[in-house]
Amino acid sequence: MKKMKRQIGLLCLTIMAGLWIVSETRVHADDHETKVSDQAEGPHYFEQRIYTTADGKLPNLHARFRNHTNYLFVKHGMQLIGYWTPTDKPNTLIYMLAYPSKEARAASWKAFMADPEWQKVWAESKEKAGGPIVTKVEEIFMTPTDYSPQR
Numbered sequence: 666m667k668k669m670k671r672q673i674g675l676l677c678l679t680i681m682a683g684l685w686i687v688s689e690t691r692v693h694a695d696d697h698e699t700k701v702s703d704q705a706e707g708p709h710y711f712e713q714r715i716y717t718t719a720d721g722k723l724p725n726l727h728a729r730f731r732n733h734t735n736y737l738f739v740k741h742g743m744q745l746i747g748y749w750t751p752t753d754k755p756n757t758l759i760y761m762l763a764y765p766s767k768e769a770r771a772a773s774w775k776a777f778m779a780d781p782e783w784q785k786v787w788a789e790s791k792e793k794a795g796g797p798i799v800t801k802v803e804e805i806f807m808t809p810t811d812y813s814p815q816r
Contacts, residue, residue, distance in 0.1 A: 717801040725794040733786040741777040
C-alpha cells in the first residue's frame with residue numbers, strides 16, 4: 666500500500682512538473698538572479714531527485730538551495746523545473762531538473778561537483794548544521810512519452 670501511494674505521489678509530482686514547465690518561472694538564488702528559460706524543441710532528459718535529511722536539517726537544506734545551489738545548477742547548464750516538500754514527510758525535499766540529453770546531465774553534474782564554490786558551500790553548510798544534512802539521495806531519470814505535452 667505504501668509503495669502504491671509513493672508511486673501515485675511520484676506520478677502527481679511529474680504531472681505538476683509538466684505544468685510548471687509550461688509557464689515561465691523566475692528563481693532567486695542568493696544575490697544571483699537566474700531565469701528558467703522556455704523549453705526548447707526536441708527531446709529532453711529529466712531527473713527527479715529525492716533528498717531525505719537528518720532530523721531537523723531540512724531548513725539547512727532549503728537555505729543551501731535557496732542561497733547557493735540554484736545559482737550553481739544554472740551555472741552548470743541544469744534547467745530548474747521545481748522543488749517540492751511532501752506534506753507527509755517532514756525531512757524530504759523533492760526536485761526536478763532537465764537537460765538536453767543524458768550526456769549533458771553527466772557533464773553538468775561533473776562540472777557542478779568539481780566547482781570550488783560548490784565544495785566551499787557544501788563544507789560550510791555541513792559545518793553550520795553540525796554534521797551531514799542529507800542522509801539519503803534517490804534519483805529517477807525520465808524521458809517524455811510521445812504524447813507528453815512537454816518534450
